[in-house]
Amino acid sequence: MAYVRMDVKSEVMDMYTSLIVLLPDGAENEDIPVVFLLHGLSDNATNWSRFTAAERYAASYGVAVVMPEVQRSFYTDMKYGLDYFKYVTDELPALIRRYFRLNCTSMYVMGLSMGGYGALKCALTYPERYKGAAAFSCVSDVKALLEVSSEGRRLEAAAIFGEDFPEKDDLFALAEKAVSLPPFYITCGDEDRLFPHSEMIRDTLIAKGADVTFEHWEGGHEWAFWDRSLSRAFELFFS
Numbered sequence: 001m002a003y004v005r006m007d008v009k010s011e012v013m014d015m016y017t018s019l020i021v022l023l024p025d026g027a028e029n030e031d032i033p034v035v036f037l038l039h040g041l042s043d044n045a046t047n048w049s050r051f052t053a054a055e056r057y058a059a060s061y062g063v064a065v066v067m068p069e070v071q072r073s074f075y076t077d078m079k080y081g082l083d084y085f086k087y088v089t090d091e092l093p094a095l096i097r098r099y100f101r102l103n104c105t106s107m108y109v110m111g112l113s114m115g116g117y118g119a120l121k122c123a124l125t126y127p128e129r130y131k132g133a134a135a136f137s138c139v140s141d142v143k144a145l146l147e148v149s150s151e152g153r154r155l156e157a158a159a160i161f162g163e164d165f166p167e168k169d170d171l172f173a174l175a176e177k178a179v180s181l182p183p184f185y186i187t188c189g190d191e192d193r194l195f196p197h198s199e200m201i202r203d204t205l206i207a208k209g210a211d212v213t214f215e216h217w218e219g220g221h222e223w224a225f226w227d228r229s230l231s232r233a234f235e236l237f238f239s
Helices: 047-051 054-061 084-100 114-125 142-147 151-161 171-177 195-207 223-238
Strands: 002-010 015-023 034-038 064-068 107-112 130-136 184-189 212-217
Touching: 002 084, 015 047, 015 054, 015 084, 034 084, 034 114, 047 054, 047 064, 047 223, 054 064, 054 223, 064 084, 084 114, 107 114, 107 223, 114 130, 114 171, 130 223, 142 151, 171 195, 184 195, 184 223, 195 212, 212 223
Parallel strands: 034 064, 034 107, 107 130, 130 184, 184 212
Antiparallel strands: 002 015, 015 064
8 A cells, every 4th residue: 555644735725734645556546446534523634544454454445545634623614714524525536636546436435423424424415426424433413412512612613613503514404405325334332422323313314215334332432443443334335
């Protein structure tokens, strides 16, 4: 695998931002699947490659992996801030095509916690763009989570979403409107406090007729669980 750590200029956000890309050896780049792998709230572009075997999994299946950095934005075009969602869904695939000659015609999106929310939002907003989506320990009901959050977290959320949580960022509203959904893989640890979030979004997607694989086992909000989840997601989508 080629491991590329780079900084790119985002025109959408008007700033430089970090990016890690994994490219399999001996492959025609134009034809390989591309996984956009999204980090969690307290993470950055490096965490997936630091704390999981993402590179080994990508090599095993001949898959390219793109790990962007979005700070604590919840993959959202912020009310008072930058357009991170537009960056991830529109500009980033174009940058990958330009720099690595990847067609990005077979795209998948995966993530953990905040990144799980981001992955589901990408797939529910633009279901025609993605061949599959995976969410591990995802935050699906942001509004409910904010109700039990600290004052600081609520102020942070107001800058991201505004005072009234918008429909464009509500996974359940997006699911109700979406058609021709891609397949989903959802996991959560039995001891994770976000387990009800995974059950709710699972049930909502199944009610919409989506192909949903839901798995859970012993574990909390932790990297050992997410590493296993990533391995199983690759096996499900690329075997």
